[in-house]
Amino acid sequence: PEGFQIVNRLDSETSGLVLVSKSGIMAGRLGILFEKREVLKEYHAVVFGIPKVREGTISIALGTKLETGHNIRTPDPEGEAARTDYQVLSSSPEHSFLKITPHTGRTHQIRAHLAFLGHPIVGDKIYIDSRIFERYIHEGWQEDMRPVVKTDRLLLHATALAFRHPVTKEVMKFSAEIPPCFDEFLNQEKAGRMPSIEPAPFQSQNGSLL
Numbered sequence: 001p002e003g004f005q006i007v008n009r010l011d012s013e014t015s016g017l018v019l020v021s022k023s024g025i026m027a028g029r030l031g032i033l034f035e036k037r038e039v040l041k042e043y044h045a046v047v048f049g050i051p052k053v054r055e056g057t058i059s060i061a062l063g064t065k066l067e068t069g070h071n072i073r074t075p076d077p078e079g080e081a082a083r084t085d086y087q088v089l090s091s092s093p094e095h096s097f098l099k100i101t102p103h104t105g106r107t108h109q110i111r112a113h114l115a116f117l118g119h120p121i122v123g124d125k126i127y128i129d130s131r132i133f134e135r136y137i138h139e140g141w142q143e144d145m146r147p148v149v150k151t152d153r154l155l156l157h158a159t160a161l162a163f164r165h166p167v168t169k170e171v172m173k174f175s176a177e178i179p180p181c182f183d184e185f186l187n188q189e190k191a192g193r194m195p196s197i198e199p200a201p202f203q204s205q206n207g208s209l210l
Contacts, residue, residue, distance in 0.1 A: 007031055008039075011108065013123070016043070016158025017176045029166035034105060039163040043100040043110060044089075044178055046155040046185060047119040048128075050096050055087045058113040062106050068134040072126060073112035082106045084113040092186060095122060099159075110156065122185065123154040155182055 005027035007019040021027035033039050063076025083103040090097045096119065102109055108127075114120055115127035125133035128149050135142065141152045160175040 013154035014156045042160040046122045049119045050091045058084045068130045073108045082109050123151040
């Protein structure tokens, strides 16, 4: 059917880029690119703590368990393969600002991987304390949640996408500015302003431009 169709989706509270097609046919072709992992994606996040390794890869297969009435990702050797690259761009005494490149597109992949690393994303009610998430579902945001999760929204942003157009083969690149609330949160700690982010040219795994 004709008409605008959403090609990819973001977790609730994640801001940033969503790809929308003008037709069902093109949505299908773009969807195949995601399935084949031919779309390069870049995210930015603020996390708790400072990773010991400033730049690394998290390769932990993901399972699912039911907790407080909701599905939550867990490490599972028999689960879905998942890989996430990260780089620490700046840090303060209690938090770090990361660039993140997921190579697979599993539900909650970035959030779960960073939580498994010991550095959950600021504002992540599920992977910091699922009991807070359960309250949030029924009561909405309450200020007594702030001491635990630190902010009322998830500080995860889909910053950039790049892929070859399925018909013309032209390299398509899109970016979305990081919301001011990221900078505002880090400045509360007097850590200085975040570096201005201009998405770098995307590179494939072998180092060549897409």
